[in-house]
Amino acid sequence: MYSFDYQRPGDRAAAVAAIQGDARFLAGGQSLVQALKLRLSSTERLVDLGGIPDLKGIRVDGGNVVIGAMTTHAAVALSPDVQKAIPALAELAGGIGDQMVRNMGTIGGSIANADPAACYPAGVLGLGATVHTNKRTIAADAFFTGLYTTALADGELITAVSFPAPQKAAYIKYKQPASRFALVGVFVSQGAGGVRVAVTGAKSAVFRATEIEQALARSFTPEAAKAVSLSPAGMNADLHATAEYRAAMVSVMAARAVAAANAR
Ligand SMILES: Cc1cc2nc3c(=O)[nH]c(=O)nc-3n(C[C@H](O)[C@H](O)[C@H](O)COP(=O)(O)OP(=O)(O)OC[C@H]3O[C@@H](n4cnc5c(N)ncnc54)[C@H](O)[C@@H]3O)c2cc1C
Structure with a gap:
């Protein structure tokens, strides 16, 4: 250091x-x-942002759950408000890393970092959330711009993220067993804005699987998601999984997420 x-x-x-x-x-x-x-x-x-009390906390504002940037993964996982309004988000937070990582890591840090295999970016994009900063609000679709890069300007501070509560949602990840990051993770939601399917771990940055969204808009069933074949072009390939394997896993994880969302 x-x-x-x-x-x-x-x-x-x-x-x-x-x-x-x-x-x-x-x-x-x-x-x-x-x-x-x-x-x-x-x-x-x-x-260090740890001494700023109003960056922490969770509140429900109409149909939105607003989570302060310095709120830990553990706090989100255990929040009765999040569990009630968006159980998929509580489960996502509860599945990040291990207990120590969840006790320390924050939602603001996770999305600012924009790790290509991180879970929160899938939740933010998959729910069509809004990122609040000290300067402006940024729609999820415009926030993640590439490998470890976001729309944040130098020195711009994330203050909170607001999530619209969906009718149905679920997040399923196929874990890298050592780190528990997503080898492939898929967040599926159905709400006022239609169907959204966000994929993490498969490319250099989180992305929306529009082919699966279109199939699920016609039929919100696991079979519809599984029937979609994604191209491996542009998918990550490493010692853990080939691009072809990741492409296949996107449809499989999406189908499992739809099944979980329908089962709530
Ligand atoms: C062993 C291990 C396992 C993990 N497993 C997972 C996993 O399964 N899934 C997953 O998603 N993540 C996982 N993580 C990552 C974890 O979620 C981290 O908490 C997260 O990536 C970073 O959050 P942080 O609060 O620690 O941020 P920091 O490490 O403190 O900061 C990260 C970056 O964000 C910037 N930043 C922080 N806060 C703000 C803000 N409010 N505004 C603007 N910029 C800001 C910092 O300057 C820095 O560039 C794991 C980490 C470890 C160590």
Whole structure:
């Protein structure tokens, strides 16, 4: 780890003021600290968001569940509000990593990091959520822009994510057994905005499987999802799975997610 300055501001304005120059926000540290320790990343200043109370918490606002950026995965998994309004999201959070990762990792950190195999990006895109920052709101469809990249500008602070409650939803991932990240994970929802199918782990960034969405709009059944064959072109290939395997798994995980959503 290279040396850096550390600051822990007490409010949002101070955090944004401190992020000038070569500086990074620190949330749960589950991705960033590891990258710093391995010298894959470096920064002159870490601005710890842990001392800003109003970045944490969950509230229901009409038909939306609004989750503060510094809310941990464990808090989302255990929230009665999330369990009632969007059980699929509580289950997604409860399936991230292990208990220690869930106690420390945050929703804001996860989506800012935009790991191609992370779970929350699938939930955000699959539910058509809205990302709130200190400057603006960003629709999920415009937020994830590539491998570890998002629409966030330098120094832009995620403050919360709001999720519209769907009629039906489920998230199913085929886990990489060591890390529990998604080898392929599929979030399916049916709601006011129609059917959405978001896939993580299969390409360089989370994406919507529009062919499966169209099939499910005609018939929201596991059979309809499974009948769709995705092209392996552009899919990830590594020592864990080939591109062809991942392409096949997208339809299989989508079918299982539809079955789980219909069974609630
Ligand atoms: C062993 C292990 C297993 C894991 N398994 C899974 C898994 O199964 N599924 C999964 O989805 N994830 C998994 N993760 C990742 C985990 O969910 C992390 O919590 C997450 O990726 C990063 O969240 P964080 O709060 O720790 O962010 P940090 O590591 O603190 O920050 C990550 C990045 O986000 C930026 N950032 C943080 N907060 C904000 C904000 N509010 N506004 C703007 N930028 C911000 C930081 O500057 C940094 O660039 C795993 C991690 C580990 C170590």
